[in-house]
Amino acid sequence: MAAKLGILGSGAGSNMAAIVDACQSGLLVAEPVLVLCDVENAGILELAKERQITGRFIPPGPFKSKLSDDMERRYIEALQEADVNWVLLAGFMRIIKSEFLRAFPERIVNIHPSLLPSFPGLNAPAQAISYGVQVTGTTVHMVDQGIDTGAIIAQEPVSITPEDTPESLHERIKTTEHRLYPQAISDLLTGKIKVCGRQVIRN
Ligand code: GAR
16 A cells, blocks of 8 residues: 655745655555645645645644644644544654654654755755755755754755845755655655665665
């Protein structure tokens, strides 16, 4: 049976759309069943609707960078009720705490717009430009207790030009992400990539 995907996002939702489109075209053999969002009017909910995927806004609670315990439980319950096997973070801008990690052990994946471990956290494209690196990129990684510290599944570089703004760079990174994320998920689901703690085995 195809793996059921739950996708969490806070923003435009272009990575969610790329994953759902890859499922619908057969490039990724998985069933996207639920999109959850912590921002009421985020574009991701509209893109989910266009693709006939159930999208739900669940309020995050009072904190800026994490879900409150109560709300985190509601996220977990929604995913469990939908029988989700894999949780994909696609621009979800809150840290995932230990109860969430325990509910989906080694089954939560994130995409981050830099070549980790460089530039973790917020505004990674702006961080890369301010630092003055000539190459940044994107990373697909497992989610653990840290911020963007989990085992690395896939990476791809993106060059920075002197004309780049954080926005233009981020758009170019996203173009790469839309290809890399569905491929990395496919590699995990088919067993081409196996993860055991920090160890990643590529067949
Ligand atoms: C993506 O570039 C993703 O890598 C980034 O947010 C963007 C979401 O865009 N994630 C992070 O910065 C997480 N720290 P999208 O909503 O269009 O997919």
